[in-house]
Amino acid sequence: MGIAHREESFIVIELGSHTTKAVLDTTDINKLPDVVLRTRGGVLKQDASNSAPQSATDEEFGGLKGEDSKQEPGSSGIANTQDAAASTTPLHVNGIMDVDPTESTQCSSLQAETEDEVSSVGNAAAEAAAAGDSGADRSQKDAEQDGNEVSYVFGSALESATSDARESTVDMMVGGFVQDWEALSAFLRHIVTKELGIPISRNGNPILFSIPALWSKTDLERLAQVAFEHLNAPTIVIAEQPLAALYGNGKMSGLVVDIGHTVTTITPVVDSCIQPSTIVQSPVAGVAVTRRLHELLEADPSVNAQFDSGAVPLEFAERLKESGLCRLRLALTGDEEDGDEEESASPPEFEYEGKKFRISTEILAKAPEVLVEPTEPGTMRLTSLMQQAALACDPEKRTALWENINIVGGSSRFSSLKEYLQSELEATVLPASNMFAVSQTREIKILSVPDYFVGWRNHDHWAGFLGACIMAKIIMNDAKHNITRAEYNDNGPSIVHTKPS
Numbered sequence: 229m230g231i232a233h234r235e236e237s238f239i240v241i242e243l244g245s246h247t248t249k250a251v252l253d254t255t256d257i258n259k260l261p262d263v264v265l266r267t268r269g270g271v272l273k274q275d276a277s278n279s280a281p282q283s284a285t286d287e288e289f290g291g292l293k294g295e296d297s298k299q300e301p302g303s304s305g306i307a308n309t310q311d312a313a314a315s316t317t318p319l320h321v322n323g324i325m326d327v328d329p330t331e332s333t334q335c336s337s338l339q340a341e342t343e344d345e346v347s348s349v350g351n352a353a354a355e356a357a358a359a360g361d362s363g364a365d366r367s368q369k370d371a372e373q374d375g376n377e378v379s380y381v382f383g384s385a386l387e388s389a390t391s392d393a394r395e396s397t398v399d400m401m402v403g404g405f406v407q408d409w410e411a412l413s414a415f416l417r418h419i420v421t422k423e424l425g426i427p428i429s430r431n432g433n434p435i436l437f438s439i440p441a442l443w444s445k446t447d448l449e450r451l452a453q454v455a456f457e458h459l460n461a462p463t464i465v466i467a468e469q470p471l472a473a474l475y476g477n478g479k480m481s482g483l484v485v486d487i488g489h490t491v492t493t494i495t496p497v498v499d500s501c502i503q504p505s506t507i508v509q510s511p512v513a514g515v516a517v518t519r520r521l522h523e524l525l526e527a528d529p530s531v532n533a534q535f536d537s538g539a540v541p542l543e544f545a546e547r548l549k550e551s552g553l554c555r556l557r558l559a560l561t562g563d564e565e566d567g568d569e570e571e572s573a574s575p576p577e578f579e580y581e582g583k584k585f586r587i588s589t590e591i592l593a594k595a596p597e598v599l600v601e602p603t604e605p606g607t608m609r610l611t612s613l614m615q616q617a618a619l620a621c622d623p624e625k626r627t628a629l630w631e632n633i634n635i636v637g638g639s640s641r642f643s644s645l646k647e648y649l650q651s652e653l654e655a656t657v658l659p660a661s662n663m664f665a666v667s668q669t670r671e672i673k674i675l676s677v678p679d680y681f682v683g684w685r686n687h688d689h690w691a692g693f694l695g696a697c698i699m700a701k702i703i704m705n706d707a708k709h710n711i712t713r714a715e716y717n718d719n720g721p722s723i724v725h726t727k728p729s
Contacts, residue, residue: 233434233463238700239426241419242438242469242693243267245401246489246514246638248415249690252424252433254697258683261693263423269411270386272379273395380414383423403491403509404440406447413454420459434463434704438696440486441468441495441502449721456716463710466724467699469692470495470502473636476684476695477675481625482632483618485610486692487599487640489514492610494617498625506620508613512602514549514639520603521545521554521595525587534585544580548587549595551578555643556600557593596642600649611652630657630669640689646674 238254242261250263381389386397400412420426426433435455443451448466455461470484474497484495494508522545525531532538548554553576575586600610608616618629630653635646653672677684677691684694703709708727715723 231462232705233432235701235704237433238704239420239424239433239435240438240693240696240700241416241435242472242696243401243412243440244488244638245399245404245440245491248419249693250419250424251693251697252426254700256683257694257697257701258681259697260683260687261690263419265383265415265419265423266386267399267401267415268386269380269382269398269400269415270389271395271398271411272381272389272393274379378410378414380411380418382415382418404488404493405443406450409450409454413458416454417458428458428460431460432462434465434710435459435461436465436467436696436700436704438467438469438472438692441470441493441507442504445725448724452711452716452721452724456713461713463704463712465700465704465710465727467696468502469696470497471500472695472699473634473692474500474632474695475698476677476691476693477632477634478678479632479634479675481628482634482675483614483629484634484636485614485640487513487635487637489638492599492613492637492639494613496617496621496625496629498621498628503621506617508617510602510607510610510613512599512604512607512610513637516598516602516604517554517596517639517642518542518546518549520598521549521591524591524594528588528591531585531587531591534583544585547580548578552641552643553578553587554592554596555589556596556645556648596645599639599642599645600652611649611656614649614653615657627669631671631673633672633674634691635674636689636691638689650674 235255236253239250239252240254241250242248244267246267248263248265248267249261250265251259251261253259380398381394386394398408398411400406400408400415406412417428420431420433421428437451437455439451451466452464455464469486470493473484473486474480474482480500481498482496484493484497486493486495490511490513492510492513496503496506522540522542525540525545525548531540535541575588576592577584578587579585602609614633618626621629633649633653635649650672657669657672675691676688677694679685681694684690687694711723711727719726
């Protein structure tokens with residue numbers, strides 16, 4: 229019988245392309261995330277990294293850093309960025325996702341490679357000793373190798389790092405898929421050690437990872453490697469975010485619309501089962517809103533005149549988008565009086581770098597329209613994509629999808645977005661549905677986090693993280709779902725394919 233962990237020790241980490249969230253202790257389900265960090269890291273230059281504080285010290289790792297060369301068979305380290313990118317599932321933009329059910333990972337080859345590495349290291353050491361190589365010389369070589377390791381900074385340290393000290397920045401995830409596993413591993417170590425204050429050598433905290441849907445088998449195995457070999461986790465659970473979003477709203481079937489930073493993903497879930505072949509994605513997401521807002525600001529002479537340089541920085545548009553001032557206009561309601569009031573209202577003030585700017589309500593209303601009515605050629609309306617995903621499911625299941633729509637993601641917070649989608653879906657889906665006796669959808673319902681989760685009011689876009697915390701409370705100690713260190717040691721990374729989320 230496995231060890232039963234207390235909820236006070238549970239860690240929940242939700243990986244996102246733009247933002248990663250984490251919490252320690254799921255006892256109070258109304259607790260918001262302890263950590264909200266941009267999923268981005270900075271690579272320090274070698275001369276700067278020697279004097280800069282590291283994301284996690286050797287003491288916090290408890291010597292695990294030096295033990296990486298002694299990994300057990302089945303742990304070959306983290307593959308390079310190009311391999312990680314090549315392993316991701318190809319996306320069919322504005323179309324149904326392509327999923328290869330025969331995809332498999334060659335774990336035995338990973339084990340063989342590791343054994344060869346260990347063997348070669350041992351042979352090299354023996355040869356060096358036979359040649360009379362002194363211990364001081366070997367120590368010097370080890371120090372030189374340590375000096376060549378990449379040093380990362382994250383969060384506030386990344387923001388404060390000067391361009392002279394920073395060699396480059398790394399976006400670890402793009403479009404929901406990992407692009408740099410080495411950086412992501414360092415990022416997760418930073419969250420555990422620095423943000424949550426848990427020394428790696430004494431980590432007795434089980435971790436639930438909430439990940440985007442459709443990760444490849446290879447990516448799942450790499451995440452397990454990071455968790456057990458780099459974070460020293462005793463137990464892990466890997467859950468998919470669309471399912472967690474439904475649980476956060478108290479449902480088991482529904483249509484999850486995740487409007488993220490670089491991609492919008494629409495995922496049908498039926499009876500707690502994600503339907504991979506029906507998932508639809510679009511490149512129209514938060515970045516598209518930023519670009520559109522920047523274009524509108526640059527085209528307005530009154531806005532340009534407020535800048536000393538005469539040009540609007542892209543960062544200004546990004547900050548303005550995230551300020552909450554952008555509001556989608558409800559064109560479908562026919563409420564012209566509200567529109568007249570918006571136009572006659574005085575432009576709101578927005579503060580940026582200590583200076584106040586006035587932006588017209590017209591610009592603030594037009595920018596988020598790109599989410600529902602894309603301007604790029606060949607891109608479909610958001611409601612059309614939702615219908616495409618729902619129609620790919622069995623007819624008798626479609627009613628449950630339309631009555632349980634979940635709008636989540638950081639770029640779903642624009643005021644009136646839900647009302648806009650509600651109006652358009654009622655005008656398009658309901659009339660067509662009534663023509664077919666098999667699936668008569670009588671109601672379009674967009675869900676909100678239940679009122680009894682008082683701590684999550686006005687945080688519907690974080691329903692997925694709430695659902696992940698609920699899942700941790702239920703299944704973290706369930707042997708049918710969790711993966712223990714002993715199981716990982718016995719079976720290697722492929723153990724992740726034997727446990728359902």
